[in-house]
Amino acid sequence: MFEIVVGKLGKLFLSGGSPTPVNFSVNASSPPPSPAVPGTLPVxxxxxxxxxRREYVNRIEELASTTPLHFEQYYLSxxxxxxxxxxxLPASEVHHRAYPGGALDHGLGVAAAALRIRQGHLLPPGAPPEEAVLKKSLWTYAIYTLALLHDAANPSLNQVVTVFGEDHSxxxxxxxxxxxxxxPNARWYKVGFHRHGHQRCQPCAGLMLAPYLVGGEGLAWLQSDxxxxxxxxxxxxxxxxxxxxxxxIVSKAIGESVGHCSDSRSPTM
Structure with missing residues (x-):
């Protein structure tokens, strides 16, 4: 199944080019006026x-305990x-982090919590110390990717998004x-919700997004073990x-993030 997903969806997503590099200095510009539709958000x-969300990013880098080059190559990408x-996008309609940007905050919060919890485990389980040292980076990365993937498919299954172009099409x-x-013509969007969601499909749907979100290089590293x-x-x-x-580890991190989240954007770490 996974080979089919990577073969078909990998070509679809990975051909889209590299994402925009993170540069925390945002250039000021005057975007075109948004459509006269309440609730629209800019792309x-x-x-x-x-x-x-610098605090989230800094905390994740600290907990990843890796070199700057490795963090850039695998984590930050x-x-x-x-x-x-x-x-x-919100993380939910009425429950945890039900506000604009909630999905991103939730994912980052779970990733930070999972990396922190991982520090209390010797991985692989039962491995001698020398093996744990050799495989530490890979197991840490595996936990990080799973934390970000766990709820990534939620918008695709439970939300209805209308996109507006610059000409308001x-x-x-x-x-x-x-x-x-x-x-490239997308400028704004408006979020709605399906009356009946598809929660049971969410894990498998999240796996379908792995070729895009994790990327081919990250998946190849995970598959090396x-x-x-x-x-x-x-x-x-x-x-x-x-x-x-x-x-x-991931389940515990999800529980912590959901249990401590509020309408505040401050990271719970």
Whole structure:
């Protein structure tokens, strides 16, 4: 199944080019006037979205405990794609982080919590210390990617997004064809919700987004350890019985993030 997903969706998403680099200095510009529709939100770059969330990014880098080059190559690249994908979508309609930008805040909060919880585990489980040292970076990265993926498909399954072009033309967002801003004409969007969501499909749908969000290089690194990759696939697809410690760590991080979140944008770490 995973090979089919990577083969088909990988070509679709990964051909879209590199995400916008994070540069926290946002250039001031005068965007065209938004359409006269209440509740519209502007399409933003990863730089703009993450500039308001420096504390999250700094905390994730600290907990990743890796070199700046490695953080840029694996962690920050996924974070940029995740930010551009999430935009200012809410995490839910009426529950946790039900405000513009809530989906991004929730993902970053879970990632930071999962990395912190990971520090209390010797991984792989039962491994001798020398093996744990050699595989520390890979297992840490696996937990980070799972934390960001866990709720990434929520907007595609439970939300209805209408996109507005600069000329105020409109179209419905097709999440399986790329992010809201993947169309160069996209300028604003408005969020609605499906009456009946598809929560049961969410884990598998999140796995379908892995080629885009994690990226080919990250997936290749994860696959370099077959045992870890088997647990990773199980966790990403919602198979808790086979996810083992990866599932335990991510589930605990989700519980912490949901339990402590509020309408504040301050990170809970």
């Amino acid at each position: 933003l770059s990863a730089r703009e979205l993450l500039s308001a 996924m974070l940029r794609r995740f930010a551009e994908w999430s935009q200012q 409109t179209w419905g967002w097709n999440p399986w064809a790329g992010g809201i801003g993947s169309n 077959p045992i870890l990759f088997a647990h990773w696939l199980a966790c990403a697809s919602g198979d808790d019985a086979k996810a083992a410690v990866l599932g335990e």
